[in-house]
Amino acid sequence: MDMKVIPSKYVEKIKETKAFPGNEHMVLRIGLQGHINLKPNVSYIRPVFDVLGATKMPIWLTELDTKRGLGQVAQLEDVMRAVFSHPAVEGIILWGGWKPTACNERCLNDTNYDDVLPHGCTEMCLMDSNFKNGPLGDIVDKLLKESKTTNVIGNTDEEGIFEQKVFHGEYSLTYSHPLIPRTIERKFSVTNDKGTLHLYVTL
Secondary structure (H helix, E strand, O other): OOOOOOOHHHHHHHHHHOOOOOHHHHOOEEEEEEOOOOOOHHHHHHHHHHHOOOOOOOEEEEEEOOOOOOOOOHHHHHHHHHHHHOOOOOEEEOOOOOOOOOOOOHHHHOOOOOOOOOOOOOOOOOOOOOOOOOHHHHHHHHHHHHHOOOOOOOOOOOOOOOOOOOOOEEEEEEEEEEEEEEEEEEEEEEEOOOOOOOOOOOO
């Protein structure tokens, strides 16, 4: 572990920056590069983001990739799930750049994982040279599909209450009652700065 980049050092630097005269109202974000060259310690990720999240600053994990090898797909999924589930995280940027020679058949079939990358190949191929998803691309698409809320249908309880957990985003609500010949439509936004959102609908 590089002791120069432990979470407490980040927090110290943030406090130092904000304490400089004139910086009191500076808007800051935390960006963490995610080049993971060893097997990721997922149990360590959560407390790291807890410490950084205590600063109340949005966190971005950038340049995320995992080391080539038999466990690369599972490791990428584990890291993305751990990071995405943290409330302080605002976004993730993958390091999976594409160019014709970087993810060709020679690159994809190379299994000499302990050696350097073959010339011109990239560490993490989401798709091949024909833009066809590989296993890594499939897992990213799977997580993206899980990370959005669409077409939720439900009924209110005897007190007229319906509860639903959703992801941040823009939503359209349609409410109807079998004994009332009209529907109510509402548009609303779910953001991370509002806490629990309550919508009141009257027919």
